[in-house]
Amino acid sequence: MKRYSAFAVAREAVRYHQGWERAWASPQPKKRYDVVIVGAGGHGLATAFYLGKNFGITNVAIIEKGWLGGGNTGRNTTIIRSNYLQDPSAAIYEKARSLYETMSQDLNYNVMFSPRGVMMLAQTQSEIRGYERTAHANAYQGVTTEFIGPQRVKELCPIINIDGPRYPVLGALWQARGGTARHDAVAWGYARACSDMGMDIIQKCEVTGVRQNAGKVVGVDTTKGAIDCEKLAIVVAGHSGELAGMAGFRLPMESVALQALVSEPIKPCMDVVVMANTVHGYMSQSDKGEMVIGGGTDGFNNYTQRGSFHHIEETVRALVETFPMISRLKMLRQWGGIVDVTGDRSPVITKTPLGNCFMNGGWGTGGFKSIPGSGWAMAELVAKGEPGPLSAAFGMERFKEGRFIDESVAAGVAH
Numbered sequence: 001m002k003r004y005s006a007f008a009v010a011r012e013a014v015r016y017h018q019g020w021e022r023a024w025a026s027p028q029p030k031k032r033y034d035v036v037i038v039g040a041g042g043h044g045l046a047t048a049f050y051l052g053k054n055f056g057i058t059n060v061a062i063i064e065k066g067w068l069g070g071g072n073t074g075r076n077t078t079i080i081r082s083n084y085l086q087d088p089s090a091a092i093y094e095k096a097r098s099l100y101e102t103m104s105q106d107l108n109y110n111v112m113f114s115p116r117g118v119m120m121l122a123q124t125q126s127e128i129r130g131y132e133r134t135a136h137a138n139a140y141q142g143v144t145t146e147f148i149g150p151q152r153v154k155e156l157c158p159i160i161n162i163d164g165p166r167y168p169v170l171g172a173l174w175q176a177r178g179g180t181a182r183h184d185a186v187a188w189g190y191a192r193a194c195s196d197m198g199m200d201i202i203q204k205c206e207v208t209g210v211r212q213n214a215g216k217v218v219g220v221d222t223t224k225g226a227i228d229c230e231k232l233a234i235v236v237a238g239h240s241g242e243l244a245g246m247a248g249f250r251l252p253m254e255s256v257a258l259q260a261l262v263s264e265p266i267k268p269c270m271d272v273v274v275m276a277n278t279v280h281g282y283m284s285q286s287d288k289g290e291m292v293i294g295g296g297t298d299g300f301n302n303y304t305q306r307g308s309f310h311h312i313e314e315t316v317r318a319l320v321e322t323f324p325m326i327s328r329l330k331m332l333r334q335w336g337g338i339v340d341v342t343g344d345r346s347p348v349i350t351k352t353p354l355g356n357c358f359m360n361g362g363w364g365t366g367g368f369k370s371i372p373g374s375g376w377a378m379a380e381l382v383a384k385g386e387p388g389p390l391s392a393a394f395g396m397e398r399f400k401e402g403r404f405i406d407e408s409v410a411a412g413v414a415h
């Protein structure tokens with residue numbers, strides 16, 4: 001793989017950009033792989049990348065029914081933060097956030113990580129108490145956050161109205177090194193690096209069955225034929241329940257649509273990310289100038305990757321008291337993705353009843369930020385067959401044992 005650099009851009013400029021090679025190969029599937037990963041979203045691709053980088057396992061196929069990054073990875077609003085409450089969550093989200101800091105260099109691909117700062121507004125007394133508690137917990141966990149007052153909120157984000165009649169801004173949980181990254185670049189960067197290690201990314205290939213013998217997976221059936229494998233990793237977000245069904249077990253997860261929308265592009269007016277969880281809305285400004293806006297999940301289970309009018313109305317209505325300027329904006333586009341939500345709003349990175357089959361899912365509304373940390377932990381689980389320190393608490397047996405990792409507040413998005 002040729003390195004991307006300022007020199008390469010200059011060289012290609014003088015030869016009319018004829019020398020760029022394809023970023024990743026599109027091979028036909030081989031008969032057999034050491035590891036088959038189902039799902040070429042961020043988590044599947046990151047799992048493959050760290051299998052290669054940390055464990056030298058490169059005879060890997062990543063099987064994708066659509067196009068890579070075309071699931072939630074390419075549909076999310078790209079907020080990155082690690083201000084969670086519980087220790088296992090803080091550990092994996094902070095690992096992920098720290099990997100984002102150097103991701104562009106590690107992948108030789110510009111993922112446009114922008115640590116512009118993320119604030120979660122406190123608009124009720126109970127939110128003040130909750131976020132102060134999180135700030136204290138984060139201090140013990142080595143995650144840098146602070147609780148700030150309303151004047152500081154206004155300094156950081158001048159377009160905010162802190163004196164709203166119903167929900168005044170009383171403060172915020174502020175993470176200065178949280179931010180955003182370009183979502184599809186994350187998928188593309190990992191894909192390019194995986195392809196360079198000799199892994200096969202097979203798009204437009206749906207897994208339709210999980211073949212088993214004596215309690216172990218022997219391969220998968222796909223729309224491009226049967227593929228054998230030593231180990232299977234299922235990393236399919238909103239389709240986790242379906243794949244688990246094919247493998248013969250059930251998951252404590254449900255699938256719902258989460259929607260987002262963007263406004264027409266406007267001049268730069270907001271250089272932080274703001275989440276207003278009491279009213280169910282959040283907003284940031286993209287590099288193109290669009291205001292990126294989202295709210296809570298749909299109130300019913302579904303598999304549609306579409307937006308709906310009621311969502312625009314509800315979300316904009318929720319935010320307009322705090323951001324009066326959005327009442328004058330035209331909304332441009334909306335969309336939805338299918339998120340996989342667990343009862344405690346924490347993910348599973350887990351062994352399954354089938355010895356050589358592993359599952360990563362349940363990231364729900366908040367798994368873009370965790371992609372590198374999750375891939376790191378999942379690669380360790382798949383390579384060693386046992387969870388490492390980052391994933392030990394996230395096994396699905398916790399739902400039987402009552403060891404919940406309750407992140408219903410830190411998840412930020414109403415569901």
Ligand code: FAD
Nearest residue numbers: 039041042043065071072073076077079207337367368369
């Ligand atoms: P995906 O990217 O969905 O990848 C799974 C892949 O599996 C898909 O490409 C799918 O086609 C494939 N697949 C499914 N079934 C099969 C099959 N049978 N065979 C082969 N392939 C299959 N998170 C944040 O941290 N910050 C945010 O700001 C944020 N905002 C969001 C906003 C919206 C509107 C949405 C929808 C989500 C948001 N999220 C956010 C959540 C985040 O997008 C997801 O948690 C994360 O992208 C999940 O990544 P993934 O790789 O697990 O899933």
Ligand code: PYC
Nearest residue numbers: 079365366411412413
């Ligand atoms: O997890 O930070 C988050 C988030 C914001 C919007 C959707 N998810």
